[in-house]
Amino acid sequence: MVSTIATVLMWGVGLSLIYVLYRTIKGHPIERRVVFLYIALTISLPLLMGKTAPVPVTADVQQLVDALNELTPGSKVLAAFDFDPASAPELQPMGVAFMKYAFKHDFKVIVMGLWPQGPQQANQAIELAMKDEIIAAKNLQYGIDYVNLGYQSGAEFVIQYMGSEFKRMFPLDDRHIPYDSLPIMNDISNFSNIDFIFNLSAGKPGTVEWIQIAVDRFGATCGAGNTAVQAPQVYPYLRSGQLTGLLGGMSGGAEFEKAINEKGQASTFIFAQMISHATVIAFIIMGNIAFFITRKKKKA
Amino acid sequence: MRREIPLIITTVAGLVFAVSYFIPHWPFGEAESIFGDWVAIIQAFAIWLGALNLVKVSLEKIYRKKEDALYAGIIIVCLLLTIAVGFYDGFTGGPQSSFRDTGTSFDWIYRFVYTPLTSTMFAMLAFFVASASYRAFRARNFEATLLLIAGFFVMGGRVPLFHLLLKPFTDVPYFSEFAGWIMAYPLTAGMTAIMIGIALGIMSSSLRIILGIERSHIGGGA
Numbered sequence: 001m002v003s004t005i006a007t008v009l010m011w012g013v014g015l016s017l018i019y020v021l022y023r024t025i026k027g028h029p030i031e032r033r034v035v036f037l038y039i040a041l042t043i044s045l046p047l048l049m050g051k052t053a054p055v056p057v058t059a060d061v062q063q064l065v066d067a068l069n070e071l072t073p074g075s076k077v078l079a080a081f082d083f084d085p086a087s088a089p090e091l092q093p094m095g096v097a098f099m100k101y102a103f104k105h106d107f108k109v110i111v112m113g114l115w116p117q118g119p120q121q122a123n124q125a126i127e128l129a130m131k132d133e134i135i136a137a138k139n140l141q142y143g144i145d146y147v148n149l150g151y152q153s154g155a156e157f158v159i160q161y162m163g164s165e166f167k168r169m170f171p172l173d174d175r176h177i178p179y180d181s182l183p184i185m186n187d188i189s190n191f192s193n194i195d196f197i198f199n200l201s202a203g204k205p206g207t208v209e210w211i212q213i214a215v216d217r218f219g220a221t222c223g224a225g226n227t228a229v230q231a232p233q234v235y236p237y238l239r240s241g242q243l244t245g246l247l248g249g250m251s252g253g254a255e256f257e258k259a260i261n262e263k264g265q266a267s268t269f270i271f272a273q274m275i276s277h278a279t280v281i282a283f284i285i286m287g288n289i290a291f292f293i294t295r296k297k298k299k300a
Numbered sequence: 301m302r303r304e305i306p307l308i309i310t311t312v313a314g315l316v317f318a319v320s321y322f323i324p325h326w327p328f329g330e331a332e333s334i335f336g337d338w339v340a341i342i343q344a345f346a347i348w349l350g351a352l353n354l355v356k357v358s359l360e361k362i363y364r365k366k367e368d369a370l371y372a373g374i375i376i377v378c379l380l381l382t383i384a385v386g387f388y389d390g391f392t393g394g395p396q397s398s399f400r401d402t403g404t405s406f407d408w409i410y411r412f413v414y415t416p417l418t419s420t421m422f423a424m425l426a427f428f429v430a431s432a433s434y435r436a437f438r439a440r441n442f443e444a445t446l447l448l449i450a451g452f453f454v455m456g457g458r459v460p461l462f463h464l465l466l467k468p469f470t471d472v473p474y475f476s477e478f479a480g481w482i483m484a485y486p487l488t489a490g491m492t493a494i495m496i497g498i499a500l501g502i503m504s505s506s507l508r509i510i511l512g513i514e515r516s517h518i519g520g521g522a
Contacts, residue, residue: 032431039430053460056473058480085415086422116347120400120410127402150398153347154340161336174398228458235483236492248483251458274459276426281455283434284448291438 006048010275013041017282021289027297029290035283042279046272052263053254053271060238061255064223064245067196068260073106075195076188080210081111081118081125087202087227092121093253093266094225095200099129101260103138108184109146110194112170114158114205119150119174121200142175143182150174155205156213163191163218190218196244197222203230211237225252306518313338314510351379382409450486454479 017038020030057065071077079098083091102109111122126146129135140146149170152158158169166188167179179185187193197220201207207224211234214220221244226234228249237243247256250273253266313335320332358372366372386406389399399406439445456462457479466474508514 032435035431035434036427039427043426053464054467055460056463056476058476060480084418085410086418088415089419117410120407123400123402123407124411148398150400152340153344154336155343157336157339161333174400175396176398177396232483232487232491233495235488236495239484239488249458251460270459274461274464276430277455277459278461280430280433281452281461283430284437284452287434287437288439288448291440 002048003050006045010045021286024286024290027293038279042276043272046275051271052267053274055254055258057255057259060246065259067244071195076108077102077196078110078194080199081113081122082115082206083200083202084117090227090250091200093264094247095125096128097257097262097264098198099125100132100262103129103135112149113151116151119148144184147182147184148174156209159213191220199224202227207234211242215242303518307512311510450482454482
């Protein structure tokens with residue numbers, strides 16, 4: 001019912017854009033508040049429609065999935081959650097999908113954060129992943145199959161010292177359990193014992209620091225999920241081969257969910273983002289029409 | 301001495317980090333290790349410093365009965381309440397638990413107060429970006445037109461919008477691939493050039509600071 005109402009309203013909003021275009025051509029461009037209203041509607045209504053969009057999986061995402069597919073059960077993966085709730089709509093679905101993939105493939109997951117809020121975001125991702133029937137049936141144990149090492153201050157220096165000894169930066173985990181008492185950490189001393197690093201980053205410290213220190217200095221393999229704003233900054237590292245796969249923004253998350261066959265929030269959110277992008281494109285076209293009309297009038 | 305001691309610390313620490321990258325052995329490796337611990341400790345204290353500064357600024361607003369004194373009061377109450385709840389959960393949660401664990405009061409505040417508030421602030425960007433695009437993305441000249449065209453294809457290609465429009469004719473995601481090409485080549489080329497420029501700038505600035513030429517960070521002139 002809600003979905004139907006939202007769809008009807010969405011058609012109404014779409015058709016009203018024709019009227020806005022007509023007014024623009026007539027020389028009456030709309031004001032800023034109307035743009036705000038359209039954006040609010042074109043983001044919120046598609047979310048209520050509950051539809052998904054058919055995303056094609058790009059090479060950057062496929063590269064990450066291929067790297068994960070090469071890992072064997074028992075592989076040790078380090079998931080660094082370096083973001084806060086502000087970036088969660090883009091990055092949290094990636095975190096949940098990654099956790100589901102890792103647990104289903106019997107990887108040993110070590111979680112940490114260079115941002116204070118990171119470990120809590122990781123807890124939420126693990127909690128959601130654990131609700132999956134297949135994962136719940138595995139009866140995974142904290143400290144044996146996964147662990148949350150928590151937050152450590154020091155930004156890139158934390159990565160640097162983890163290169164020589166994890167324990168030095170995390171003598172206790174997030175639950176105050178000593179490093180040596182965690183069975184999962186028994187044979188892990190530094191990056192040479194980690195098979196893959198997955199970094200979710202919304203800024204600094206984040207993917208760039210992981211690449212420059214963990215990958216370049218200590219030879220680790222790292223894939224990343226970034227906000228759409230940050231993704232362009234890490235493209236040079238992706239092209240040079242220092243970064244093994246990149247999930248860029250909401251579309252990266254949706255592609256990742258499609259590639260690993262784990263439909264999640266990103267698959268739903270991408271539909272809303274698609275509609276809002278279409279609206280912005282429509283406004284840009286109208287803005288240019290208004291611009292050319294005004295210029296023509298001035299010349300006349 | 302108020303200026304000389306910070307200058308000596310900066311110079312020694314800077315040189316140690318620079319040298320230890322290439323010679324990670326004794327004594328540089330050990331010295332880097334000590335300075336690294338200092339960094340972690342100073343950063344941890346910086347968080348407290350930030351919190352205390354927030355309290356100071358807010359208390360001043362209340363004391364001087366400024367216009368936004370009410371909001372300053374709310375900030376202090378929320379800060380103290382969150383800290384108190386975090387400490388309470390930490391001390392009462394048992395030996396193998398964290399105040400961040402699911403189900404704690406701190407987690408409730410994080411999920412249902414902090415997360416919606418920060419998400420709301422960040423979500424405002426959508427409105428400003430859309431409004432700015434409407435007003436500023438104009439084909440005024442050749443460069444602006446190039447930017448407009450690139451933006452048009454990236455915006456439509458990074459989401460399945462153009463792919464959906466083309467779907468009745470072909471399954472090949474041409475626009476998505478074209479957006480990917482823009483990201484992979486023109487963007488990467490520009491970004492790499494910017495990064496090299498920034499790196500060179502950082503190196504020269506760092507050298508000036510290490511050698512004591514640049515002193516603005518300790519209150520002196522260049």
